[in-house]
Amino acid sequence: xxxxxxxxxxxxxxxxxxxxxxxxxxxxxxxxxxxxxxxxxxxxxxxxxxxxxxxxxxxxxxxxxxxxxxxxxxxxxxxxxxxxxxxxxxxxxxxxxxxxxxxxxxxxxxxxxxxxxxxxxxxxxxxxxxxxxxxxxxxxxxxxxxxxxxxxxxxxxxxxxxxxxxxxxxxxxxxxxxxxxxxxxxxxxxxxxxxxxxxxxxxxxxxxxxxxxxxxxxxxxxxxxxxxxxxxxxxxxxxxxxxxxxxxxxxxxxxxxxxxxxxxxxxxxxxxxxxxxxxxxxxxxxxxxxxxxxxxxxxxxxxxxxxxxxxxxxxxxxxxxxxxxxxxxxx
Amino acid sequence: xxxxxxxxxxxxxxxxxxxxxxxxxxxxxxxxxxxxxxxxxxxxxxxxxxxxxxxxxxxxxxxxxxxxxxxxxxxxxxxxxxxxxxxxxxxxxxxxxxxxxxxxxxxxxxxxxxxxxxxxxxxxxxxxxxxxxxxxxxxxxxxxxxxxxxxxxxxxxxxxxxx
Numbered sequence: 411x412x413x414x415x416x417x418x419x420x421x422x423x424x425x426x427x428x429x430x431x432x433x434x435x436x437x438x439x440x441x442x443x444x445x446x447x448x449x450x451x452x453x454x455x456x457x458x459x460x461x462x463x464x465x466x467x468x469x470x471x472x473x474x475x476x477x478x479x480x481x482x483x484x485x486x487x488x489x490x491x492x493x494x495x496x497x498x499x500x501x502x503x504x505x506x507x508x509x510x511x512x513x514x515x516x517x518x519x520x521x522x523x524x525x526x527x528x529x530x531x532x533x534x535x536x537x538x539x540x541x542x543x544x545x546x547x548x549x550x551x552x553x554x555x556x557x558x559x560x561x562x563x564x565x566x567x568x569x570x571x572x573x574x575x576x577x578x579x580x581x582x583x584x585x586x587x588x589x590x591x592x593x594x595x596x597x598x599x600x601x602x603x604x605x606x607x608x609x610x611x612x613x614x615x616x617x618x619x620x621x622x623x624x625x626x627x628x629x630x631x632x633x634x635x636x637x638x639x640x641x642x643x644x645x646x647x648x649x650x651x652x653x654x655x656x657x658x659x660x661x662x663x664x665x666x667x668x669x670x671x672x673x674x675x676x677x678x679x680x681x682x683x684x685x686x687x688x689x690x691x692x693x694x695x696x697x698x699x700x701x702x703x704x705x706x707x708x709x710x711x712x713x714x715x716x717x718x719x720x721x722x723x724x725x726x727x728x729x730x731x732x733x734x735x736x737x738x739x740x741x
Numbered sequence: 742x743x744x745x746x747x748x749x750x751x752x753x754x755x756x757x758x759x760x761x762x763x764x765x766x767x768x769x770x771x772x773x774x775x776x777x778x779x780x781x782x783x784x785x786x787x788x789x790x791x792x793x794x795x796x797x798x799x800x801x802x803x804x805x806x807x808x809x810x811x812x813x814x815x816x817x818x819x820x821x822x823x824x825x826x827x828x829x830x831x832x833x834x835x836x837x838x839x840x841x842x843x844x845x846x847x848x849x850x851x852x853x854x855x856x857x858x859x860x861x862x863x864x865x866x867x868x869x870x871x872x873x874x875x876x877x878x879x880x881x882x883x884x885x886x887x888x889x890x891x892x893x894x895x896x897x898x899x900x901x902x903x904x
Contacts, residue, residue: 485773520865524796531804535776538808542769542815550815557812561805581867 419516423501431666432659433463439703446707473651481648482543489540490649490656493533497663500529504670505584507680507688513584514688522583523571526671527564530626533664534560540657541645552644555714560626562721567622569729573615573736574598574675577608583671587679597678604740611736616676618725618732623668624702625717627661631709632717669698747788755781768817772810779803793866 437452437460444451452459477483503522505515519525534557541553575581577598578589590596592603599616601608625632646657673679673694680687682694712720758774758781765771779802786795863869874882 482769485770519792521792521796521867524793524800528796528799528804531800531808534804534808535811538811538815539773542811554812554815557808561808564804 420498423516424498427498427501427663427666428659431662432655433467435662435666435699436463436466436658438699439706442700442703443707446704467655470651470655475653476648476650478545478648480545482545485539485543486648487653489536489543490646490653490660491536492539493536493660494656494663496529496532496536497660497667500526500664500667501670503583504667505587505674505679505691507686507691509686509688515584518582518584521581523575523581523586523671523675526583526667527568527571530567530664530667531560531564533660536660537645540649544645544648546648548642549645549647552647556628556645558714559628559632559717562718563622563625563632563725566618566721566725566729567626569726569733570615570619570622571675572729572733573611574602576733576736576740577602577604577612583674583679587674587681590678591681594678594683597676597681599676608736608739611732611739612676614728615732615736616672618729619672619676620698620701622721622725623665623672624705625721627665627668627702629665629702630706631712633706633711665702666695666699669702670695672698744788747784751781751784751788753781754778754784768814769811772807772814775810776803776807779807790862791866793870 440462441451441459443449452462455461455465477486502516503519503525505513505518507514537556537560538553541549541551541556544550574586578586580586580589586598590598590602594600596603599609599612601610601612646654649657670691673691677694677698679694680691682690685693755778758777761774762771762778765774779798783795783798783803786792786798
């Protein structure tokens with residue numbers, strides 16, 4: 411019975427991710443990039459091009475799987491699945507909001523945030539192995555860059571997470587949202603239901619989290635692992651058809667997951683006036699997704715040394731300071 | 742029943758890749774096999790009700806240590822996927838040490854009076870571990886963080902030639 415329930419939940423979550431994050435995400439990305447660059451974006455398939463990604467997905471599903479001759483075949487085939495599954499599992503702990511008399515989320519586990527970070531760190535393995543198994547120098551370099559980048563940015567990400575964790579006193583995402591109930595000023599970006607000056611670490615932690623999340627999901631300005639101008643397509647250069655799509659799915663699932671987590675941790679999750687909670691959650695999540703896309707199509711790419719310097723010399727010390735200051739303010 | 746099945750599956754998941762780690766001629770595959778092994782151990786921790794340790798196990802071992810090992814191996818000559826020799830002249834001492842260790846474990850398992858009484862689980866693992874670290878085990882905690890700091894500085898000193 412429990413297993414059946416888990417299977418149904420997995421299927422539902424996977425459908426949600428494939429449709430909302432991957433398909434809608436790619437569509438939004440292309441539309442927003444179009445607007446920013448004074449183009450129209452996809453327009454022909456369906457009303458306003460809405461069915462464009464559906465058509466693309468069908469096309470990708472039909473394409474041949476090519477395994478390069480000198481590739482390490484088992485590793486090559488497992489890597490995209492690992493990325494997609496880790497991206498999927500990370501969504502387990504995201505609370506969507508109240509509906510049908512309960513909170514919609516797959517599992518409320520008491521190590522929620524730790525679980526999310528752990529799944530985000532598993533994505534690196536998929537990318538690194540995919541890059542190595544392709545037996546292609548560009549793919550390998552892309553995988554290396556990705557590993558260096560994701561390991562560097564996991565630390566500021568975790569340190570920024572510490573601020574809402576310390577304010578709420580729990581790792582459960584549901585507990586964190588519930589602690590932000592009441593007015594808008596109880597959101598952790600505004601310092602939560604504590605003294606006003608806790609808004610200072612709140613805002614800084616939010617900015618650090620968003621920066622680190624952008625880097626963690628390999629998006630411009632931090633998309634060195636797949637820098638087209640230097641590395642063809644980075645770690646997925648050799649992937650075709652649905653395997654390529656699975657990498658994309660994992661990447662979008664993680665990018666949307668990070669936005670959802672930022673909404674949950676700093677922007678009060680499903681709390682908000684007038685509208686139903688679940689709608690508020692999606693408004694906040696899509697606003698953050700839009701922000702990520704806006705940044706992506708506006709800023710140029712960083713150099714590798716600038717990227718690593720920003721993390722180790724900027725965000726990591728700032729993160730430690732944040733933890734210290736928040737702890738001192740809370741006591 | 743379910744717990745036993747889970748235990749058997751997770752043990753297989755831990756042990757079979759562990760055998761691959763020591764027998765595979767391809768260094769990258771050996772390093773890669775560490776990952777399912779770590780995940781199996783994570784599952785065992787979850788079975789024991791130690792979620793915090795399970796989370797840390799994935800985050801640190803599978804997510805960081807395995808990645809670092811893979812990263813380093815892929816940069817070496819062995820990373821090109823060529824098979825290397827599995828045995829060297831230290832075969833005999835290796836066998837002796839492994840045999841002694843096995844004998845020790847067997848004695849330990851046989852002499853223990855099973856089943857052992859399990860302690861009561863705290864309401865929150867995380868709080869319990871945090872409190873223990875910062876009260877009873879503060880010295881061990883600080884010393885281990887100092888060791889990590891020293892190793893970090895040491896690595897920098899060794900890596901930086903122009904000091």
